[in-house]
Amino acid sequence: MAERSFVNEVKKLRSGAGEEFHGEGILAVTKALLQSGVAYVGGYQGAPISHLLDVLNDANDILEELGVHFESSSGEATAAASLAASVNYPLRGAVAWKSTVGTNVASDALANLASGGVMGGALIVVGEDYGEGSSIMQERTHAFAMKSQFWLLDPRPNLTSIVEMVEKGFELSEASSTPVMLQLRIRACHVHGKFIAKDNQRPPLSLRDALDRPDRDTGRIVLPPATFVHEKEKVENRWPAAQEFIRKHGLNEVFDGTEDNIGLILQGGLYNSVIRALEKLGLADSYGECSIPMYVLNVTYPLVDDEVRKFCTNKRAVLLIEEGQPDFLEQALHSILRKGDLQTRLFGKDVLPMAGEYTAATLMGGMKKFLGSTAPHLLSQPEDRLEGVEAQPLTFKPEAWEDSSSPAKFEALSEVVPARPPGFCTGCPERPIFTAMKLVEKDLGPRHVSADIGCHLFSILPPFNIGHTTMGYGLGGAGATAFNVPDARRTISVMGDGGFWHNGLTTGVTNAIFNEYDSVLLIIDNGYSAATGGQDIPSSHASVPHRNTGHSIEEAVRGVGAKWVRTLTNTYDLAGMQKTLREALTTEEKGPKIIIAQSECMLNLERREKPKRRERLKKGTRVVQNRFGVDSDTCTGDKACIRLSGCPSLSVKPNPDPLRPDPVTYVKNSCVGCGLCGEVAHAAVLCPSFYRAQIVSNPNWKDQFVARWRGKFIGALQRLSERRLAKYAV
Amino acid sequence: MSTGTRPITVAILAMGGQGGGVLSDWIVDLAEHNGYLAQATSVPGVAQRTGATIYYLEMFPEADAKQRGRDPVLALMPMEGDVDVVIAAELMEAGRAISRGMVTSDRTSLIASTHRDYAIGEKMALGDGLLDHTRVIEAGEEAARHFVYFDMAALAESEGSVISSVLFGALAGAKALPFPRKAYEDAIRRSGIGVEASLKAFSASYDKACKGSEQPVSGKGEVGHYVPPQGNAVQKHHPAVAALLDRVRRLPSSVQDLAVEGVRRQIDYQDPEYAGLYLDRLESVSQLDRRYGGEAHGYELSRETARYLALWMAYEDTIRVADLKTRSTRFQRFRNEVQAKDDQVVHVTEFMHPRVEEICDTLPAVLGQWILDTGWVRGLIGRFTTKGRLMRTSTALGFSILFVTARLRRWRRGTLRYRAEQARIDEWLAHVHDLVPVDYSLALEVVRCQRLVKGYGDTFERGLRSLQLILAELKQIKHCEQPAAIVDRLREAALADEGGDNLRRELAKLKKDSSAGPAAISPEGLAHV
Missing domain, CATH: 3.40.50.920 (Rossmann fold)
Structure with missing residues (x-):
């Protein structure tokens, strides 16, 4: 289940000719694909293209009605390779991903697709995450277009232009037998605007029709000597054809x-x-x-x-x-x-x-x-x-890169404006894993940690400051392979479940087993591709319509030969996490030690459970909720707990004690009661200030009876102490 | 070329989870239903995970566009000096907008919530890492054409809604956009989710924004600035207490408020006799203070001693923790803190992890020391303390255990911990006594070093070690130039990181600077930091 639902918005995709379409950029792109008679769509999530995939997922019924096949690709390479369907058949296909990372992953397939050329229009929609708030700004997609020889569209950022360029992009692709890439900057993907819709088109040739009449053209297959011909064809035919089309249709x-x-x-x-x-x-x-x-x-x-x-x-x-x-x-x-x-x-x-x-x-x-x-x-x-x-x-x-244009007068204000690095959400199941790593590090010393792409990458930021490099999605394992030194201090590689299925199983796990790498590999399994917005992946636990999920990561790694594998099903069990990490780092056993740490992404869990809880509360059913708190009078304000957590709900406030200068810790009402605070207090022997409050809503008669008697007993003892204080009141 | 009609531009600065998207949707809907073309965009990305995000909107009169027969070209990001409305969902985010030049006095209406959502850098500091936000308010007053600010998070909470509806109400109340109040409320209604609660918060916020702004409560801890608690005056004091208060009255007047608090703390902690010991110690420092020109310093030395001595003497041992955890005031406080309603039952579980050390601390000194020194006994007890204990204070048994522990107060003076702490306090004060005649400000800084000693377990031991290291080097520091500044720097270094790297570095630097002297810092000393 994705973080954002487009179930309501996708209804707009049915709008017909002449209707004014209001919505986000990605919805407009989807509508344009349908207006272009696309036969199949695929892609891999990643900002700013995640929502496009979410839209397509939520629009599955509409796509099916039109006979359009949609698939959540397992990676960008898969998505790019799927455009092969347009090589021999007049089928229009579109795929989407985040550039330039996704384009890098896809570039093998892209090179071959562009070499043989296409018969049906092939459109690649890439989201450029460039500029403010971006995670990827070190490369230009433009370079890929130049090296592989496909065409790059960069439409004016209004929905009318974007929609038109999607439609024209297919025509350009067909006119020049070349795949076309549509580049959308992040703000254009999320822009809310309007355009005049057209009717959706069923693909003139269906995938089934194509399969019934297989056709091939050996001249399109990427194998010498055809490849040499392709090179010639690119410059002599396809390029001039593209220029001619662009000129004739006034694309510029x-x-x-x-x-x-x-x-x-x-x-x-x-x-x-x-x-x-x-x-x-x-x-x-x-x-x-x-x-x-x-x-x-x-x-x-x-x-x-x-x-x-x-x-x-x-x-x-x-x-x-x-x-x-x-x-x-x-x-x-x-x-x-x-x-x-x-x-x-x-x-x-x-x-x-x-x-x-x-x-x-x-x-x-x-x-x-x-x-x-x-x-x-x-x-x-x-x-x-x-x-x-x-x-x-x-x-x-x-x-x-800095803002050089702000009036100098207020620039000094930036000294008091704190940086806000992203971090783990409240109750995130990944946080305890890094707390455990931090605590184990205190005992066994620091070591090299190879990080990966995903929410877990926030470990490199305060307060954890764990992780030395990050080489790419799923490459956490691969990033440490050079340190395959016998009897040396073991490295820890981190990988998420998303990265694992994207390529980590082969690049990280299989490679380490094959090369007898004596190391620790930590696979964080939160049930979703969480960082990109909670999309489902092969190991998602929930059963998802149109997808086959529930595949165990443990079985997968054992399948490729892993021997030392531990699956922990509750990452909040800090002591268990520490014990397993310590064991993996110290065991005599050689080869990769794989720890699979499982707990569901809290965002997804809460999104599912909160409405149910609200419903139960409304109905008057007994509901027990956990929440943590800090006693401000025993808290001395050293904040060791925060340095081992960084939870957004664990914050500070001015010290209510008039004598103490430093702020004290307190737990905000956004606490979801994940339990980490208590576990940390125990495991790190921090302080006795944390308490867990179990709040019983709609208590039954038994709750009330017990509470009343306990209250009487406790109250009586408390009055005893108060008498002493009253006697000596100052 | 005449630029003609221009769009109204709105930037929303929010953090992940604050509902900036909802607010942005409302504004788009508001504009589109009231004769404007609207465009909105944002850069969510990883910012949705607690980072800061900017939503940007432009709206343009539809009639004007119709007349021209064209659509306007609207920008996708705010330009410095070109923003009509800036909405900041947190005070420092308003500061960010101002420092980026988005707020200008010719056109910008700035709407900001004054609550603070501390950044991780502020939260994780060992000492006080909070940034001073008063400058943001000052800058906002100067930079904006119109500045509306109050604690919108608090209002959202009291109205049972979310901050986005309060911000929307403040936007309407600020009258920064050409739409009537009803138009805003209609936009909320059309969105269809949590309508009632949102409208209620909207309305409260609208009224508040019309009335004017409110200064935020200062968040920054102000050391040295003591505001006595406002309580009911006690009618008649116990003779023992009255005698103590008489002694307090003989102290310099600027010290009295802190000294009263110190006395109160020691009685609360132990008994009037213990408060007497507190005053004995304070008075002896105060006498020196008077003798060596304290008046010129406003008796700062006595004030700071009153504060830090009170804190140290009321050290957090097991008895103290049990005492505080069982108070009726605490029971009321946690119910408030978790926002329990009257009809809800709340159970409370404590996370305690007493180690051999804490157990021995609470035992009679001889016995405690024997256990600590006797390997096999220590090991035996240690085996039972490897795991933390959960105590349910809301049950009769759990409460009783803590209640009885708190009552061990009577025997506190015999405990191992008591002896150790009194000896440390005396050592610390001895340094102060030695230094006052030589260097008043140095003595003052030494007093302030008590701030390092806090927390429990390892944290406490680390702090204590830092203090002892600094005290050990005083003999050396005394002869340096500006010794007070050195101690101040060392104390800040000790608070800079948990591992003690900064303090180690500062001490090594000190050693290098005065490597000639025989009192140079020993490398062994450094190894213990």
Whole structure:
């Protein structure tokens, strides 16, 4: 069960021609796929594309009605390879994932898909998680398009443009026999907007039809000598065909302006920010009416050379606005201009930062520099009031990532604004695992820990500070293999259940067994691909419609030859966790020691249980809930408990004791009573301040009877003590 | 070029789980039903796991767009100096918005909840890691065109709703958007979830926002600033107490409030006689304070001694913990803390882990010491204390055990722990006595070092070790330049990390700086940090 449900929203996918569709970017993409007559869809979750997968999952009924096959791929490589269905058949297919990590995983299949080419339109929707709040910003998807020779769409970030580019993307793919990639920036994926819908189309050829009449073209199979032919075909046929299609259908847009001896060339995805920056400079209005001509690249690869030349002819200078590095577009533009013998001066990364996100303020700084040297008369607008907004220097500097444009006056305030690194949720079952690691580390000394992608990666942040490297999803095990040193201090590798099924079983487990790696591998099994929003995976415990789940990780690792395997079914049992870790680190047995630590993701658990509990409370049924608390008068405020937990519900408050200077710990009402606080107090011999409160709602007569008598007895004793205090009252 | 109609821009800064998405949806719905085109976006990603997230919305008059026959181009992220409304679901997030230049005095309405949700860095500090938020309020007043702030989390809780509905109410109350109150309420109704509770919180918040803002309660612990508790004046004191209070009155007036609290604490802890011992010690420091120019310092030395001596003398032994855990005030407090309603039954389970050390501490000194020194006995008892114990204080038996333990107070003076602590206190005060004539501020810093001694078990021992290390080096530090500053630095270093690395480093540096002297710090000493 995914974290976010789109059950209500997907109803909009049925809207027909002429209806106004309101919704999120990813819903619009789904609708566009259906309008394009797609026959099959697949993909792998990861921000910002997780919700697209969730939408497709929740829309399964609608997809089935239309005869569209949807599958949650086991990884991006699977998703990319599934596009093979479009190689020999006129079937339209689409897959989605998070770029660039997913594109890296998929690139083997992508290279071969692009080599043989496709008959049916093949569309890859990638979510670019670039810029603020991003986890992946070190690479550009653009490079993949260049190396594998497929086309890259970067539409203007409004739903109408995005939907149109999905539809045109299929046509472009078919016209040039090449897979097409649609790149959506994270904010575009989540943007709420509107567009005019069309009717959904059933795929003209169904998958069943294709299977009934298998067809093959050996010229499309990636095997020499066909591969050599493909290379030739790419440059001689497919590329020109793509350029022709782009030109003919006007996929790139030119917006005229009065200042026609200069111009802007930009990636479509940056259009809205560019307009806002121009607006601030007094050079555009809210409708995008702009005095400087613009050439908007909704297709960033390939460039259409003569379109570029046409735009640049008779212009003294153009500014290329290209986010990210290396400056692929800039290099290409220089080449096109040079070859066309055009003297138009090209500005780009010399006035804009080489790396980092292009916010409107950053763009404004770059434009001011550009206009300063090419058309200074445009800069005299009174609106141009944000002084001190300067473009970043020519070379990459890390400061370029910082906000250089905030008014200096309040910048000092950032000293008191704390960083908020992400952490484990309240009651997360993964937290006790790292508490146990921390406690074992205290006894057995520090050791090398290879981390992985997933919620468990938060262990590298305070308060745990555990983990040395992270090499990629499912690669926690593989990341430690070089340390396969006999009789050395054992490494611990961490892997989540999501990463395990994605590739960790082979890259981590099988590899360690095969190479007799004397190490510890910790597989964290919370029942979902939790970090991406709680999607189901093969080992999910719940039975899920359309999927076959419940497959044991222990059986899987034993199946590939693991001998020392321990499955712990309750990660909150801190003592058990510590004992098992200690055993794994000290046992005489050689080879990988695999610990599978299981407890359900608390977000998912609560999402399921909370409504039920609420229902029971309403009905008047007896409900017992656990909650933890801290006695502020025995708490001395040393916060050792917080350093072993970091739970969002475990917080501090000013000390109620007028004599004590340091804040005390307290438990917020968001506590779900997971029990870790008590376990830590016991295991680490911390302090006696923690208590567990069992709150009995709708108590029965027995509860009430016992409570009343206990209250009387306790009250009597308490009055005895109070007498002493009253006697000596100060 | 004339820029014409411009969009209204709204940024919401929230943390994962605060319902920023719900709030954003409400605003979109509000705009779309009231003649505006709306666009909203966010960057959730891993931010949903307790990190900070920004939701960004733009709205544009639909009539204007219709007239033009085009759709406006709306931005997907806030631009500095171009935000009309900033909503911060926590005070420091408002600070983040201000420091990022999103709040400007020409147009921005800033709506912020003044409650604090402490970041992990603030929470995990050994001492006081809380950041000073008063600067955020000051900056907000200066930076924003209009600033509405009060504790919206508290209001949400008291109204039985979530902070998003309170923020929505404050947004309406701030009148920052061109919509009437009813339009907001209709948006809540259309969303269909938790409508009644949301409307109630909305309404309370709306009224409050119209009235004006409220300063937050200071969160930062202010050492040295003592506010005496407001209680009912006691009509008639017991003669023993009256005698103690007479003695307090003879102390400098600026010390009296803390000394009264200290006396109260020792009586609560032990008896009036013990409070007498407290005053004996305090008075002797206070006499020195007077003699060596304390008046010029506002008798700071006596004040700090009154505070830290009171804390140390009321050290947390098993008897004290049992005593505090069985009080009726505590029973009322935990019911409040877990927000139990009157008709709910609450059971309480304590997590105790007495080790051999704690058991011996509570035994008569000779016996306790014998056990600690006798390997096999210690081992035998140790075997029964490897696991923590769960005690149900809400049952007759569990309560009785703790109640009886608390009553061991009568024999406390004979316990091993009592002897050890009194000896340590005397040693600490002896240092203070030695130093006052030489260097007043150094003595003051030494008094403050008591702050290091807190917690239980290992934590307590580590703190004590840090204190002892600093005390051991006083002979050396005395001869350095600005010795008080050195002790202050060492104390901060001891509070900087749990492993003691910082203190070790500072001490090593000290050693290096004065390597010539014979009193140089011994490496063995360092190894024990």
